[in-house]
Amino acid sequence: MREYEGLAGKIRENQGRADYDRMFERIQERISRRRTEMRLALAGSLVVLFLAFAGYYYYPIRQAESGGVLMSYVFEHESVDGPLLDYVFNE
Amino acid sequence: MVMVIAMAQYDFSQVYAAHKEMVWKLVSRYVFSQQDREDLFQEVFLKIHQGLNRFEGRSGIQTWIFRITANTALNFLKKQKRYGGLKDILSRFRFIEEKDEDKDHDEGKELSKLLGKLNPQQRMILIMADVEERKLEEIAQTLDLPVGTVKSNLHRAREIVKKEMNKNEGI
Numbered sequence: 001m002r003e004y005e006g007l008a009g010k011i012r013e014n015q016g017r018a019d020y021d022r023m024f025e026r027i028q029e030r031i032s033r034r035r036t037e038m039r040l041a042l043a044g045s046l047v048v049l050f051l052a053f054a055g056y057y058y059y060p061i062r063q064a065e066s067g068g069v070l071m072s073y074v075f076e077h078e079s080v081d082g083p084l085l086d087y088v089f090n091e
Numbered sequence: 092m093v094m095v096i097a098m099a100q101y102d103f104s105q106v107y108a109a110h111k112e113m114v115w116k117l118v119s120r121y122v123f124s125q126q127d128r129e130d131l132f133q134e135v136f137l138k139i140h141q142g143l144n145r146f147e148g149r150s151g152i153q154t155w156i157f158r159i160t161a162n163t164a165l166n167f168l169k170k171q172k173r174y175g176g177l178k179d180i181l182s183r184f185r186f187i188e189e190k191d192e193d194k195d196h197d198e199g200k201e202l203s204k205l206l207g208k209l210n211p212q213q214r215m216i217l218i219m220a221d222v223e224e225r226k227l228e229e230i231a232q233t234l235d236l237p238v239g240t241v242k243s244n245l246h247r248a249r250e251i252v253k254k255e256m257n258k259n260e261g262i
Contacts, residue, residue, distance in 0.1 A: 004253050008222045011202060015119045016128055020111050023129060027107075027136045034137075 101143050101152070107136060110156050117157065120218050121164040123203045127171075135163045161215065161233050168211035208255050212236075213248035220245050 078084045118131045138159050146155060206214050212234070219230045220241075227245070231238045 004249070004256065007202075007205070007252065007256070011120050011218065011222045014123060014202060015116065016125050018111075018115045018128075018132070020115075023132055023136075024104075024107060024111075027133050027140070030133065030137060031140055 101146060103140050103143060106139060106143065106152070106156075110153070113153070114156065114160055117160045117223075118164065120222055121161075121215065122167065122171075123200070127167075131164060131167050134167065135160050138163055158233050161219065165211055165215050165234065168214060172211055205252060205255055205259075208251050209248050213244045213251070216241055216244045217248040217252065221249075 114135055115128070115132055118128050118135065122128055122131055135156075139156060142155075142159065146152070150158075206217070209217065215234065216230055219225045219233070220227065225233075227238055227241050230236075231241045234241070
């Protein structure tokens with residue numbers, strides 16, 4: 001009968017072969033791949049952030065240029081005899 | 092300043108050279124096929140590389156590496172259990188080729204089959220307690236579990252393995 005205690009010894013002995021140099025090379029490869037991925041992810045998120053900011057900043061201005069939205073005037077100075085007050089009081 | 096010095100003294104390649112054998116030995120106890128061992132071994136050292144800058148030296152580096160190894164192995168086994176069924180199906184249809192490995196693998200297969208009846212947590216606890224002969228408190232601390240949970244899992248795991256061994260004897 002196989003004893004339970006024998007199992008522990010069997011597990012301890014069952015070690016296999018290790019090629020440490022080859023595994024170290026693979027680890028280094030994975031580390032550099034991960035670094036590249038992280039740099040790309042960082043660059044990508046910066047680009048997205050920049051595009052989002054540019055979109056947020058320029059969208060109302062473009063709309064104002066095309067004569068569409070009143071709220072876009074908040075991004076520009078308005079003089080007393082400017083078109084905004086003229087619109088509010090006269091139209 | 093002290094912190095900076097403590098952090099700077101660990102170079103990854105030196106840590107690898109000093110602890111590769113210990114990690115391989117541990118990994119070999121947790122998984123039994125050559126491929127799994129190599130995958131897990133690399134995973135452990137990737138985690139070590141990630142954490143080395145943050146390692147403050149509160150515990151010894153060996154203890155820290157052991158904790159990483161044990162927890163990485165536990166996650167590895169959980170993942171394996173989750174996708175094991177799918178892998179079996181694919182290998183049955185030969186989408187994944189079974190590698191013809193050496194004779195060590197036969198014994199590994201036998202051990203895998205025997206311990207495969209346990210859930211990953213029970214398996215880790217059984218190996219840590221009965222193969223590595225670690226104290227229950229240490230296992231609990233390493234796996235971040237209450238001692239009572241470790242105790243009950245160990246009891247259950249021993250029962251399952253003994254039952255499985257008796258069943259195999261009977262065949």
